[in-house]
Amino acid sequence: MSxxxxxxxxxxxxxxxxxxxxxxxxxxxxxxxxKFGNLVKLNLLFCIPVLVAVxxxxxxxxxxxxxxxxxxxxxxxxxxxxLTIVTRNYVREEHAxxxxxxxxxxxxxxxxxLLNGAIIYxxxxxxxxxxxxxxxxxxxxxxxxxPLAICIGIAILFVFAQYYIPIMIVxxxxxxxxxxxxAFIFSIVGLWRNLLLTxxxxxxxxxxxxxxxxxxxxxxxxxxxxxxxxxxFCMFLINFTVYPLIDKMMIxxxxxxxxxxxxxxx
Numbered sequence: 001m002s003x004x005x006x007x008x009x010x011x012x013x014x015x016x017x018x019x020x021x022x023x024x025x026x027x028x029x030x031x032x033x034x035k036f037g038n039l040v041k042l043n044l045l046f047c048i049p050v051l052v053a054v055x056x057x058x059x060x061x062x063x064x065x066x067x068x069x070x071x072x073x074x075x076x077x078x079x080x081x082x083l084t085i086v087t088r089n090y091v092r093e094e095h096a097x098x099x100x101x102x103x104x105x106x107x108x109x110x111x112x113x114l115l116n117g118a119i120i121y122x123x124x125x126x127x128x129x130x131x132x133x134x135x136x137x138x139x140x141x142x143x144x145x146x147p148l149a150i151c152i153g154i155a156i157l158f159v160f161a162q163y164y165i166p167i168m169i170v171x172x173x174x175x176x177x178x179x180x181x182x183a184f185i186f187s188i189v190g191l192w193r194n195l196l197l198t199x200x201x202x203x204x205x206x207x208x209x210x211x212x213x214x215x216x217x218x219x220x221x222x223x224x225x226x227x228x229x230x231x232x233f234c235m236f237l238i239n240f241t242v243y244p245l246i247d248k249m250m251i252x253x254x255x256x257x258x259x260x261x262x263x264x265x266x
Contacts, residue, residue, distance in 0.1 A: 028240055032233075035090050041098045042086050043232040049079045050231070067125050077117025078110035080235075084166040087236040091243050105170055112169045112176055120162065127155045160187030160194040163238050167246065182250070190245045197241055201234065 022030060032039070056072035064071065082102030089096035134148035161183035168179045187194060208226070211218040 024240075024244075028237075031090055031093065031240075032236065035236075036229075038086075038090075038096075038098050039232040039236060040228050042083065042102065043229050044227070045098065045102055046079055046083050046231050047227055049076045067129075071121065074114065074117040074121050077120070078106055078113045080117075080166055081105040081109040081113045081170055083231060083235045084239065085170045087232060088167055088170060088239045088243065090236060091239045109169055112179070113166070115176055116165055116169070123155075123158055127151055127158070131155070157184060157187045159198065160190075163187075163194060163197055163242050164190075164246065166235075167239055167243060171246070172250070186242070186245065186249075189249070190242060193241050193245060197238060200237065204230075204234075 021027070053072040053076045056075075057070060060072065061069050079102075082105045085105035086096045086098055086101050089101070130151045131148060134144045134151060137144040138148065161180065164183040164186045165179055168174060168182060169176075172179075174182070208222045211222045213219075
């Protein structure tokens with residue numbers, strides 16, 4: 001299967017294998033605090049296209065049909081490439097120039113990310129309409145519970161797959177079909193990681209929602225948090241969580257195979 005069938009020609013130098021490795025929890029906070037300033041810069045950079053999309057949504061909201069109101073968000077998806085490449089390098093404990101690496105990743109990967117953004121939007125519309133319809137029909141006929149469960153399952157797997165798609169696009173020379181196939185495999189293989197990420201993001205979203213409703217001050221603080229660190233932190237958390245699995249199942253087997261081929265040639 002394509003999980004092991006790829007052209008891995010975008011590697012980085014990696015971390016010195018002789019260095020003692022810290023526990024994942026400690027390593028996460030160590031890198032986060034070390035790169036916090038750069039993560040803020042990265043977040044501010046990413047907020048530029050987000051702001052443009054929000055403005056477009058505001059002005060087009062009264063013109064577009066309700067299902068297309070958030071269509072401008074697709075235009076933000078290519079910029080996720082820059083967010084991904086910088087945070088991935090931090091996870092691998094490699095250097096990254098925030099602005100130049102962000103722009104390079106955008107140039108080299110914008111088509112794949114734009115297509116992925118369109119797929120996400122189409123899947124959101126189809127699944128949300130389907131789930132709403134089947135949920136309403138259960139009251140009259142319980143058989144609709146079956147397609148409802150199927151749609152919910154597909155939606156969950158699709159969300160899980162999105163944790164892996166960006167990092168695979170910027171790391172490997174794979175077409176989008178191969179990326180999606182691998183991502184759905186990881187959505188099952190990395191189940192506990194995916195559940196952990198989903199719970200954390202649910203807590204963050206719920207926390208921000210509650211803070212926005214409390215008082216003007218907490219609303220202001222929530223907006224500042226989103227502008228300064230929210231997006232880069234979430235992408236860093238995703239990449240820190242899923243990269244070890246990708247490294248184990250895709251990168252290391254490739255390196256071992258290359259090493260074996262080199263040994264046989266010698």
